[in-house]
Amino acid sequence: MNRLALTLSRGIARVTESALAPYQTAVVRIGFAGTWLLFLLREFPHRQELYGPDGPWSRELAGQLTADNGAFTALLWFDGQVWFETLYALALVSSVLLLLGWRTRTSSVLFMIGVLSLQNRSVFMGDGGDNVLHLMCIYLVFTRCGQVWSLDARRAALAEAARARGVRVADRVGPVLWAVFGAALGAVTLMGRLGDGRLVPVLLWTVWAALGLWWVVGHRARSGEPRILLDVVANVVHNGALLVITAEACLIYATAGWYKIQGSRWQDGTAVYYPLHLDSFSPWPALADLLSSSGTLVMLMTYGTVMVQVAFPFTLFNRRVKNVLLAAMMTEHAVIAVVLGLPFFSLAMIAADAVFLPTSFLRRLGLWVARVRERLPVPGRRTLPQPRSPEDGERARVGFPA
Incomplete structure (x- = not known):
């Protein structure tokens, strides 16, 4: 009984005292923000047909669908080309900001608004990866995904160093963002555009109130009980969202694998052959012919896909x-990106898989990227002092406090 109580207390302490898997959540943040950014840039010449006024899915049809299912999209708040271009630009900018980790609490909310607004405007545009991105953009709002490998982490490290020298650091950007965000939310709410009683509007107002409370407590009671309480709540919410992301990824693979088992083509080992010869999924016909020329190879790829996903x-x-199966799944998605011409679907799935990457591997990856970056000629950059240990070197390079 005592051992069970001790284990339980250790588990509660671990969940409440720190935000788990900071490197994994940072990779998930970078992966999904980069995937959405690349997609928006790739489809920029076709944005009018995909999500704009020139699309086959008209504004009237989109309005009827969202009225029935309660989906959120800011594109239907106002009509006109200017509003569409503004929201498309917002989606691009928020992706860049989240990718860099600048004000991740605010940029993650703007990123969610951009993703949901465009995807819910035209629900039939996508290749499967959009469904994963649709869910993950909501989960990222609840995570502390800017702890490492972000501009937020570097800013926090500089502020901590300044406070250690007795210099008071004032955050002027945060209150301005909070005020602008609140004014915009209040305006669309008073105009009746935001909706009533739905998930996203409630979430937006909750996040706005939480950001204001966090800033006030963080600057007025940095070491007191209110600050500790907010840290505990933030850690619990982060770890809960991390658990949901992990469960979502497992659910995707489990359901995909078990549904494949029920298909006759997957049972006889020929399922992989058919998409290789569809015109819509054959950007490299010669490569597809090469892969499908061997019946044994097709059978191994078919059965291997099912076994990896189920197991x-x-x-x-x-x-x-x-780790072995994770490497196999990431390799599989990389092959799908090239052979079947589905790069954004593959990038989205690889980003979701990144939540399972080992911390030691991500640390080594961060050190390697930092060394490569230091070797690049950048005018005016100061050379960092030689670290006493790899951990010290990583903290100095990625910019997060020890």
Whole structure:
């Protein structure tokens, strides 16, 4: 009984005292923000047909659908080309800001607004990866995804160093963003555009209130009980969202694998052959012919895909087996991106898979990227002092406090 109580207390302490998996959530943030940014840039010449006034899915049809299912899209708040271009630009800018990790609490909300607004405007545009992005953009709002590898982490490290020298650092950008965000929310709410009693409007107002409370407590009671309480709440919310992201990824693979098992083509080992010869998924016909020329290879790819997807959720308790299957799934998505011409679907799935990457691998990856960056000739850059340990070097390079 005492051992159970001790284990339970350790688990509660671990969940409340820190935000778990900071490197994994940073990679998920970078992965999904980069995927959405690349997609928007790739489809920029076709944006009018995809989500704008020239699309086959008209504004009237979109309005009827959102009225029935309660989906959120800011594109229907106002009509006209200017509003569409403004929201498309907002989606681009918020993706860049979230990718860089600048004010991640605010940029993650703007990123969610951009994703939901465009995707819910034209629900039939996408290749499957849009569904994953649709869910993950909401989950990212609840995470503390800017702890490492972000401009927020560098700013926090500089502020901490300044306070150690006795210099008071005032945050002027945060209150301005909070005021602008609140004014915009209040305006659209008073105009009746935001909706009533739906998830996203409630979430937006809750986040806005939480940001204001966080700033007030953080600057008035930095070391007191209110600050500790907010940290505990933020850690619990982050770890809960991280658990949901992990469960979502496992659910995707489990359902995909078990549904494949029920298909006759997957049972006889020929399912992979058919998409390789569809015109819509054959950007490299010669490569598709090469892969499908061997019946044995097709059978191995078909059965291997099913076995990896079904087995992966059960391997999370065995680190070595999990890492092997994780590498296999990421390789599979990379092959799908090239062979079937689905790069954004593959990038979205790889970003979701990144939540399972080992922390030691991500640390080494961060150090390697930092070394490469230091070797690049940048005018006016100061050379960092030699670190006493790899951890010290990583903190100095990625800019987060020890």
